Amino acid sequence: MTLLEPDTLDALAEAVTDAALAGEPVEVLGGGALRGFGRPVNAPRSLSTRRLNRIHFYEPDELVISLEAGVALDAVSEALATSGQQLAFEPPNLSRLLGGEGVRTIGGVIAANLSGPRRLQAGAARDHLLGFVAVNGRGEVIKSGGRVVKNVTGYDLSKLIAGSWGTLAVISTVTLKVLPRPETAATLLVPGLEAGGAVRLFARALAAPLDVTAAAWLPATLAGPWASGPVAALRLEGLSLSVAERLDLIAGLAEGAPTARLEAGETQALWSAIRDAAPLAEPRDRAIWRISVPPTTGPGVLTALPGAIGYLDWAGGLVWLSVEDAGDSGAAALRAHIAHSGGHATLVRASAESRAALEPFQPLPAPLAALTARVKDAFDPLRVLNPGRLYREL
Amino acid sequence: MRAMPLEPETIARKAQIAQALRRLIARESVIEDEVGLKPYESDALTAYQQPPLLVALPSTTAEVSSILKYCHAEGVKVVPRGAGTSLSGGALGLADGITLGLAKLNRILKIDYDNRCVVAQPGVTNLAITQAVQADGFYYAPDPSSQIACTIGGNVAENSGGVHCLKYGMTTNNVLGIEMVLMTGEVIRLGGAHLDAGGYDLLGLMIGSEGLLGVVTEVTVRILPRPTHVRAMLLGFASCETGGNCVAQVIGAGIIPAGMEMMDHLSTNAAEDFIHAGYPRDVDALLIVELDGPESEVAETMARIRAIAEGCGAICIHESTSDEERLRFWAGRKAAFPALGSISPDYYCMDGTIPRRRLPEVLGRIEEMSGQYGLRVANVFHAGDGNLHPLILYDANQPGQLDKAEAFGDEILRLCVEVGGVLTGEHGVGVEKRDLMGAMFNETDLDQQMRVKCAFDPKHLLNPGKVFPQLKRCAELGRVHVHRGQTRFPELPRF
Numbered sequence: 068m069t070l071l072e073p074d075t076l077d078a079l080a081e082a083v084t085d086a087a088l089a090g091e092p093v094e095v096l097g098g099g100a101l102r103g104f105g106r107p108v109n110a111p112r113s114l115s116t117r118r119l120n121r122i123h124f125y126e127p128d129e130l131v132i133s134l135e136a137g138v139a140l141d142a143v144s145e146a147l148a149t150s151g152q153q154l155a156f157e158p159p160n161l162s163r164l165l166g167g168e169g170v171r172t173i174g175g176v177i178a179a180n181l182s183g184p185r186r187l188q189a190g191a192a193r194d195h196l197l198g199f200v201a202v203n204g205r206g207e208v209i210k211s212g213g214r215v216v217k218n219v220t221g222y223d224l225s226k227l228i229a230g231s232w233g234t235l236a237v238i239s240t241v242t243l244k245v246l247p248r249p250e251t252a253a254t255l256l257v258p259g260l261e262a263g264g265a266v267r268l269f270a271r272a273l274a275a276p277l278d279v280t281a282a283a284w285l286p287a288t289l290a291g292p293w294a295s296g297p298v299a300a301l302r303l304e305g306l307s308l309s310v311a312e313r314l315d316l317i318a319g320l321a322e323g324a325p326t327a328r329l330e331a332g333e334t335q336a337l338w339s340a341i342r343d344a345a346p347l348a349e350p351r352d353r354a355i356w357r358i359s360v361p362p363t364t365g366p367g368v369l370t371a372l373p374g375a376i377g378y379l380d381w382a383g384g385l386v387w388l389s390v391e392d393a394g395d396s397g398a399a400a401l402r403a404h405i406a407h408s409g410g411h412a413t414l415v416r417a418s419a420e421s422r423a424a425l426e427p428f429q430p431l432p433a434p435l436a437a438l439t440a441r442v443k444d445a446f447d448p449l450r451v452l453n454p455g456r457l458y459r460e461l
Numbered sequence: 462m463r464a465m466p467l468e469p470e471t472i473a474r475k476a477q478i479a480q481a482l483r484r485l486i487a488r489e490s491v492i493e494d495e496v497g498l499k500p501y502e503s504d505a506l507t508a509y510q511q512p513p514l515l516v517a518l519p520s521t522t523a524e525v526s527s528i529l530k531y532c533h534a535e536g537v538k539v540v541p542r543g544a545g546t547s548l549s550g551g552a553l554g555l556a557d558g559i560t561l562g563l564a565k566l567n568r569i570l571k572i573d574y575d576n577r578c579v580v581a582q583p584g585v586t587n588l589a590i591t592q593a594v595q596a597d598g599f600y601y602a603p604d605p606s607s608q609i610a611c612t613i614g615g616n617v618a619e620n621s622g623g624v625h626c627l628k629y630g631m632t633t634n635n636v637l638g639i640e641m642v643l644m645t646g647e648v649i650r651l652g653g654a655h656l657d658a659g660g661y662d663l664l665g666l667m668i669g670s671e672g673l674l675g676v677v678t679e680v681t682v683r684i685l686p687r688p689t690h691v692r693a694m695l696l697g698f699a700s701c702e703t704g705g706n707c708v709a710q711v712i713g714a715g716i717i718p719a720g721m722e723m724m725d726h727l728s729t730n731a732a733e734d735f736i737h738a739g740y741p742r743d744v745d746a747l748l749i750v751e752l753d754g755p756e757s758e759v760a761e762t763m764a765r766i767r768a769i770a771e772g773c774g775a776i777c778i779h780e781s782t783s784d785e786e787r788l789r790f791w792a793g794r795k796a797a798f799p800a801l802g803s804i805s806p807d808y809y810c811m812d813g814t815i816p817r818r819r820l821p822e823v824l825g826r827i828e829e830m831s832g833q834y835g836l837r838v839a840n841v842f843h844a845g846d847g848n849l850h851p852l853i854l855y856d857a858n859q860p861g862q863l864d865k866a867e868a869f870g871d872e873i874l875r876l877c878v879e880v881g882g883v884l885t886g887e888h889g890v891g892v893e894k895r896d897l898m899g900a901m902f903n904e905t906d907l908d909q910q911m912r913v914k915c916a917f918d919p920k921h922l923l924n925p926g927k928v929f930p931q932l933k934r935c936a937e938l939g940r941v942h943v944h945r946g947q948t949r950f951p952e953l954p955r956f
Binding site for chain 1: 650669712761817898917
């Protein structure tokens with residue numbers, strides 16, 4: 068196994084060109100923090116972008132930062148915090164869930180299109196990617212997008228690169244939209260609600276102009292630090308006075324159920340846990356699913372597999388499930404369950420054997436799978452980059 | 462604009478193609494007479510006109526599929542078209558191709574308040590979506606100025622924006638799913654009422670692809686609850702520089718207004734003459750700032766903006782005290798284009814985006830160019846997101862003025878790219894900016910985009926002649942050559 072760690076764009080292009088000429092596939096990595104997520108790659112070379120770690124520029128007044136793929140996510144957050152800003156899509160920290168020591172990089176977050184609870188209100192990682200520079204599987208440097216928010220010049224390849232798991236091109240630079248951190252945040256807890264009731268409450272709250280920035284539900288077994296039974300949680304952010312007023316209005320939607328409030332510090336702890344799937348991190352030998360569905364169908368997914376334990380984020384639209392890591396870990400039953408209403412189920416954590424044997428990412432219908440393969444070939448015709456990472460045949 | 466080569470064989474087969482299409486859709490849905498084709502000869506970029514060979518107006522996804530399948534087999538080019546409000550010639554007809562009008566696919570299929578989405582056919586207008594849900598307190602956020610006429614299918618093709626995209630995003634941030642038909646006739650669904658893609662984000666790729674990758678036959682959009690309180694402020698400045706500085710300070714203070722527009726002296730006065738919005742006339746830059754949200758948040762934010770504006774040397778500050786007044790503030794901005802049309806026989810609207818801080822410099826250079834070309838220019842600016850609309854005033858009846866206006870426009874767009882911006886913020890490349898793509902992308906970048914096109918439409922039959930300055934054959938693009946030593950790009954901007 069050869070580990071390549073280029074520290075310039077030229078060296079990165081050189082490394083991919085070299086692999087393409089040798090016909091040797093490459094495992095593409097940032098810091099390796101997501102190595103345990105999805106299908107493992109079996110390749111003779113590894114290519115890490117972690118030494119591409121410069122911040123090109125950060126202009127708070129323009130709400131934009133441009134940086135190399137290998138910059139540690141913590142360093143990005145620190146840089147933005149100095150100007151009271153943040154990545155609004157709330158990238159999750161799956162290190163505890165996945166185990167391993169790998170450093171999380173901005174390139175990895177974008178390549179996986181990972182977004183947290185604020186996804187519901189602020190959009191996904193892909194919505195914040197304004198432009199990129201990358202090296203495709205031919206070893207060519209390509210760029211798309213730019214540094215401005217409003218741009219329709221040419222195809223929006225940024226969307227395609229976000230969430231492509233390094234299978235189309237190796238990202239060298241990303242330019243991201245950043246946003247101000249809210250002045251304060253608070254959470255309304257509604258204890259005692261079952262999942263169905265919680266999702267109905269979320270629908271009422273999100274139909275009102277209250278600007279809810281996160282809505283989640285935890286069952287009694289996972290609500291530990293916050294409630295003695297199941298609990299629904301809604302987060303509000305903004306100016307203090309307005310947050311207080313809106314908390315009252317949301318409490319009024321709970322139809323007389325008792326409510327409790329979390330101030331800023333506790334709010335941070337609760338939503339970090341929900342963001343990072345922390346309630347399901349232990350026990351470590353269970354398989355973890357992350358399922359995106361229409362919000363009203365979330366509660367049904369929770370009970371689709373016998374023995375599953377799980378919780379809801381995105382107002383019901385994101386289901387995290389923990390199941391026994393045996394057989395297909397419920398893949399067939401789960402995917403059959405969501406087939407009608409639409410959505411996708413991703414096996415986030417399982418033993419390497421399970422992840423290699425199963426399709427951790429939602430299989431695609433035939434015409435879409437064929438189109439996906441043609442898009443792959445448009446970037447990486449020799450199938451050099453992360454073969455099998457996303458789908459066995461890709 | 463360089464002309465693309467024509468296919469005389471296709472033109473010669475017009476009657477045969479019309480007959481074949483009439484077997485696939487209702488007879489009267491195929492238009493081939495000169496009078497009937499006339500309305501399809503241009504879109505809102507009327508400087509370019511070309512009646513299509515034929516027009517086909519399918520009523521269902523199945524009909525769209527059968528037409529595309531036929532055209533794919535027969536090698537006939539297809540131009541998809543919604544309401545034809547494109548400002549970049551995206552729906553310009555082809556003498557050797559059919560225009561596929563989607564106006565008959567005009568039903569809202571589903572309103573789902575619990576999952577906060579609407580499913581609509583592509584011919585539904587942007588505004589009709591909001592109208593369908595507004596009684597229940599919802600709306601669809603992207604609001605291009607043509608929203609009473611433009612269709613949601615066209616919005617998807619162009620990734621349309623509007624004055625509120627600073628806070629609420631463009632079309633791409635508000636569409637959850639589509640059904641589309643590939644050139645082969647295959648029907649594909651991407652996304653749905655859930656969030657994010659399984660697999661590659663082909664939905665994100667489709668949005669803004671200008672009808673080159675597939676024909677959208679159904680769109681799922683997210684809807685939002687309408688804010689309880691909306692107020693606007695007018696801030697006047699003695700120079701564009703101080704106005705621009707105020708915009709930067711507002712955003713630097715952590716405030717993201719729902720909309721933030723700037724107008725220069727000429728456009729402010731033209732709008733005031735035209736509609737009497739109550740604008741101050743003695744300003745060089747007028748800002749309209751709109752805030753929405755809970756009452757206390759709006760009030761507090763307005764107080765903060767007022768303080769910032771005073772600190773920046775604003776020479777006048779008005780806050781709307783009623784919704785009528787707020788709408789009057791906007792009426793002037795919304796009438797800016799027709800107002801300028803009333804003081805000049807013709808105008809040519811540009812659409813570059815720049816990093817906001819370069820605004821004073823860019824406006825200064827545009828002023829200089831205006832002198833060189835001998836054509837007046839008015840500037841209207843989506844100040845919050847840096848999207849600049851210079852309107853070049855000219856008279857098409859004066860020989861040479863259109864060419865001059867176009868050359869002036871090209872120079873403005875090259876300037877936008879030079880300062881770190883882009884050719885088009887919301888109007889699209891179409892035919893208008895096609896030949897300027899090289900100012901922003903090198904050959905490798907463009908080849909990569911064309912290879913994506915080849916994955917969807919290897920025969921280049923869907924909307925050819927748009928976006929790309931030169932069409933390379935997919936077989937040529939698909940050849941794999943990997944060369945060492947061609948990987949150094951010293952000129953590459955590290956943006």
